Amino acid sequence: MSESLMLRIKRVPTVVSNFQKEEAEEGARRSGGCGRNCLQKCCIQGAKLPLFAFKKLNKIVSEKEVLGNENNEPPVAFLDSLLLGEWEDRMQRGLFRYDVTACETKVIPGEYGFIAQLNEGRHLKKRPTEFRVDEVLQPFDVNKFNFTKVGQEEVLFQFESSEDGDVQFFPSAPIDVDNSPSVVAINVSPIEYGHVLLIPRILECLPQRIDRESFLLALYMAIEAGNPWFRLGYNSLGAFATINHLHFQAYYLAVQFPIEKAPTKKITTLDSGVKIYELVNYPVRGLLFEGGNTVQDLSNTVSDACISLQDNNIPYNVLISDCGKRIFLLPQCYAEKQALGEVSPELLDTQVNPAVWEISGHMVLKRKKDYEEASEENAWRLLAEVSLSEARFEEVKALIFEAISCRDKGSENDAQDLLEDANANNSLEEVDAINKGSHCAMVSGNQECLVRQ
Amino acid sequence: MESHLALIEQSFNSYYSIWAREVLDELPESFTITDACISDHPIVFASSAFLKMSGYSKDEVIGQNGRIFQGPKTNRTSVMEIREAIREERALQISLLNYRKDGTPFWMLFHMSPVFGKEDGRVIHFVAVQVPILRRNRLNGSSLSEEGSGFREIVFGSCRREVCLDSLVDLGRVLALDSDTRGLNIEEPCEASEAEKRKATFAINHILSVLTQYSESTGKLVCGKRCKLPGATVISSSLNISLGRIQQSFVLTDPQLSDMPIVYASDAFLKLTGYARGEVLGRNCRFLSGVETDSSVLEKIKKSIQAEQACTVRILNYRKNKSTFWNLLHISPVRNATGKIAYYVGVQIEEGCKSQEWHGLNAEMRQLSCVGAVRVAVRSSSIGTGSSK
Numbered sequence: 001m002s003e004s005l006m007l008r009i010k011r012v013p014t015v016v017s018n019f020q021k022e023e024a025e026e027g028a029r030r031s032g033g034c035g036r037n038c039l040q041k042c043c044i045q046g047a048k049l050p051l052f053a054f055k056k057l058n059k060i061v062s063e064k065e066v067l068g069n070e071n072n073e074p075p076v077a078f079l080d081s082l083l084l085g086e087w088e089d090r091m092q093r094g095l096f097r098y099d100v101t102a103c104e105t106k107v108i109p110g111e112y113g114f115i116a117q118l119n120e121g122r123h124l125k126k127r128p129t130e131f132r133v134d135e136v137l138q139p140f141d142v143n144k145f146n147f148t149k150v151g152q153e154e155v156l157f158q159f160e161s162s163e164d165g166d167v168q169f170f171p172s173a174p175i176d177v178d179n180s181p182s183v184v185a186i187n188v189s190p191i192e193y194g195h196v197l198l199i200p201r202i203l204e205c206l207p208q209r210i211d212r213e214s215f216l217l218a219l220y221m222a223i224e225a226g227n228p229w230f231r232l233g234y235n236s237l238g239a240f241a242t243i244n245h246l247h248f249q250a251y252y253l254a255v256q257f258p259i260e261k262a263p264t265k266k267i268t269t270l271d272s273g274v275k276i277y278e279l280v281n282y283p284v285r286g287l288l289f290e291g292g293n294t295v296q297d298l299s300n301t302v303s304d305a306c307i308s309l310q311d312n313n314i315p316y317n318v319l320i321s322d323c324g325k326r327i328f329l330l331p332q333c334y335a336e337k338q339a340l341g342e343v344s345p346e347l348l349d350t351q352v353n354p355a356v357w358e359i360s361g362h363m364v365l366k367r368k369k370d371y372e373e374a375s376e377e378n379a380w381r382l383l384a385e386v387s388l389s390e391a392r393f394e395e396v397k398a399l400i401f402e403a404i405s406c407r408d409k410g411s412e413n414d415a416q417d418l419l420e421d422a423n424a425n426n427s428l429e430e431v432d433a434i435n436k437g438s439h440c441a442m443v444s445g446n447q448e449c450l451v452r453q
Numbered sequence: 454m455e456s457h458l459a460l461i462e463q464s465f466n467s468y469y470s471i472w473a474r475e476v477l478d479e480l481p482e483s484f485t486i487t488d489a490c491i492s493d494h495p496i497v498f499a500s501s502a503f504l505k506m507s508g509y510s511k512d513e514v515i516g517q518n519g520r521i522f523q524g525p526k527t528n529r530t531s532v533m534e535i536r537e538a539i540r541e542e543r544a545l546q547i548s549l550l551n552y553r554k555d556g557t558p559f560w561m562l563f564h565m566s567p568v569f570g571k572e573d574g575r576v577i578h579f580v581a582v583q584v585p586i587l588r589r590n591r592l593n594g595s596s597l598s599e600e601g602s603g604f605r606e607i608v609f610g611s612c613r614r615e616v617c618l619d620s621l622v623d624l625g626r627v628l629a630l631d632s633d634t635r636g637l638n639i640e641e642p643c644e645a646s647e648a649e650k651r652k653a654t655f656a657i658n659h660i661l662s663v664l665t666q667y668s669e670s671t672g673k674l675v676c677g678k679r680c681k682l683p684g685a686t687v688i689s690s691s692l693n694i695s696l697g698r699i700q701q702s703f704v705l706t707d708p709q710l711s712d713m714p715i716v717y718a719s720d721a722f723l724k725l726t727g728y729a730r731g732e733v734l735g736r737n738c739r740f741l742s743g744v745e746t747d748s749s750v751l752e753k754i755k756k757s758i759q760a761e762q763a764c765t766v767r768i769l770n771y772r773k774n775k776s777t778f779w780n781l782l783h784i785s786p787v788r789n790a791t792g793k794i795a796y797y798v799g800v801q802i803e804e805g806c807k808s809q810e811w812h813g814l815n816a817e818m819r820q821l822s823c824v825g826a827v828r829v830a831v832r833s834s835s836i837g838t839g840s841s842k
Contacts, residue, residue, distance in 0.1 A: 078814075082814060084824075085818040085819065085821040085822030086821075088822065088824050088825040089818070089821050092763060099788075101832055104792040105832070105836055106790060113837070115836065170813070171813050171814075193825065194829065254695060254829060254830065254832075256533060260533060263530075266640075290529065326529055
């Protein structure tokens with residue numbers, strides 16, 4: 001790390017829990033017995049929460065295989081029902097800071113259909129806090145707010161993999177303090193109905209950084225929900241994550257996100273069957289991952305890519321869409337630009353922090369003026385500021401591919417792969433860029449087939 | 454399962470009569486008809502050409518959703534486009550990679566068109582025509598299709614393919630390149646020729662005219678285009694589809710229409726109460742109450758609605774056959790994308806009734822999950838229209 005100036009921006013952090021207080025208040029609180037029914041040692045003994053045990057699919061089940069089923073009804077899936085039911089319950093109990101369904105929302109006319117929402121209640125008129133934006137990896141700080149401090153009523157259920165391979169539900173299961181469960185909690189400042197936080201192994205207090213196991217959990221959740229309108233998102237530090245405690249976000253919106261409509265250009269297919277594309281004609285440059293021989297293959301490829309970005313201090317966002325079949329990875333640099341004073345005041349005034357949802361095309365606006373004047377050009381212009389430049393993106397791509405191919409298993413050069421790659425010669429230019437400076441053992445093969453890296 | 458199939462058969466027969474089946478069966482084209490009103494859009498008719506092309510038997514296809522023909526190399530963006538078109542109730546023509554029963558993939562031009570009910574303007578069915586996209590094998594150096602137009606050139610690859618072929622061990626796979634498959638590069642998007650597009654359009658129009666003609670004999674008129682509605686109480690097809698995924702018994706009522714009529718009733722509601730859909734749409738819910746229904750409960754419901762609040766009551770209701778049941782009824786206002794209240798949802802639970810499919814979610818949770826699902830559906834379906842509903 002360079003010893004040059006630390007980059008900071010000031011923004012008002014989003015309140016995701018009713019127990020999230022300003023730092024000053026946090027420090028002043030005395031330890032021990034808080035009486036708030038939280039998840040820390042003081043209150044957690046004997047606590048019980050519903051537990052949803054999901055089925056760990058090894059293979060990406062193709063729809064075709066479902067043909068033999070007696071019950072061909074694909075109704076609202078069980079996980080969906082549980083999540084929606086619990087969320088509605090909390091809504092009726094008044095746990096949310098506002099009724100998100102009372103916020104006007106619309107699709108902006110245009111080719112992509114950006115979605116705008118007028119939400120004056122989400123952002124507080126509070127003193128902005130300073131955020132360090134030049135370190136994607138920061139150690140966990142017990143003094144700051146973290147999710148073990150939320151009240152148990154904000155937790156909807158535990159989310160674990162099933163022991164015996166079948167979906168199981170326990171309406172009231174004890175919390176295994178020694179084997180920290182992963183939980184789903186509400187976001188009290190929801191962007192949409194059903195906005196929740198997935199917190200892997202909550203009691204382990206992991207900082208906001210992706211690891212293979214946690215990402216796999218998030219992917220399983222998307223698959224289990226089986227609802228293409230239920231998407232998961234991740235913001236790294238420096239890419240507008242509010243809290244440095246490992247979490248993913250998710251919510252329901254039954255319209256297509258602009259990013260999901262963006263055309264893509266295939267870069268390559270890995271040995272593991274994972275296909276990697278680049279976004280084309282979209283304001284933010286990014287990658288799309290699909291396929292894979294198994295769920296783990298897809299998950300590990302994306303995780304490894306994220307880890308390489310983290311290790312290289314590049315902020316990024318991830319969107320898991322289409323029931324876990326498509327995963328978008330978007331490196332960004334908006335916060336850095338902001339800290340360096342490179343963002344126009346006009347854009348800063350909208351106070352839009354471009355996190356994963358905004359980048360995907362769902363913009364929450366706090367000013368009526370911005371909502372009424374929302375246009376595709378404005379949205380595009382804002383997101384274009386978020387994107388890495390073409391040159392920088394090429395460098396980042398190279399980093400990612402190096403990381404991925406280092407771990408890509410084996411190299412059975414079977415004929416099919418060779419031929420597939422041979423036909424993708426339009427990526428030759430990318431191949432050259434990617435191959436530059438790589439230390440990994442190249443997969444042997446014909447000249448034409450280097451594209452596989 | 455049986456009642457599901459019966460529902461499907463009825464779907465087709467009630468609109469077009471059984472004679473239409475015979476006529477459609479004689480058409481040479483490959484096509485399917487799906488029901489837009491039944492949960493998950495099951496196929497209610499598949500032409501013999503379709504069955505032949507896909508390799509499935511009729512029983513394997515009727516009642517299924519079209520996704521069973523998709524597979525790992527089917528382009529997900531295309532699938533989404535189809536989904537969007539269904540949601541927006543419009544026609545679509547798109548190239549799509551499908552899979553036969555034996556697992557072999559093939560490209561076809563997928564042309565889908567909605568069929569509207571003339572009376573209420575709702576989408577009743579979707580007709581989908583599948584025209585196989587024929588690709589000429591490039592190895593023998595022959596040029597494009599007979600029609601000589603429209604094919605995307607694969608500029609790269611052909612000579613390489615020849616080179617690599619020599620070293621192939623599994624020549625069998627390559628030689629099996631028939632006119633249907635793209636060979637080894639099956640994922641490359643495949644454009645249909647002008648002739649193939651014309652063929653699809655012609656087929657769709659022909660099928661639509663058959664359906665329209667036969668709907669006259671049943672009295673349930675349909676039309677290829679949406680007809681002007683004379684102020685009928687109807688919800689959009691996309692909302693109808695979303696609500697169709699919800700298994701619980703519930704109704705949507707419209708507070709802006711006189712006497713707050715029911716504008717949507719789930720299949721489970723109809724099953725619970727014994728009424729047919731046509732008998733409940735447009736009516737206020739009070740027909741479910743009877744002589745012994747406690748009027749103070751009705752009063753409580755009325756007050757909650759006036760206050761725009763949710764409420765839960767236990768009310769004695771009457772089925773069509775006059776038998777009674779205790780209804781744990783939950784009512785809640787539902788807002789649409791404008792942020793204003795657009796409907797009230799009423800979720801019914803029959804007291805004492807066991808439902809095995811819910812694995813431990815209690816009745817209250819099931820009700821709330823229904824409300825949640827309705828909220829998502831109503832909000833999302835109105836987000837693009839910009840109108841009040």
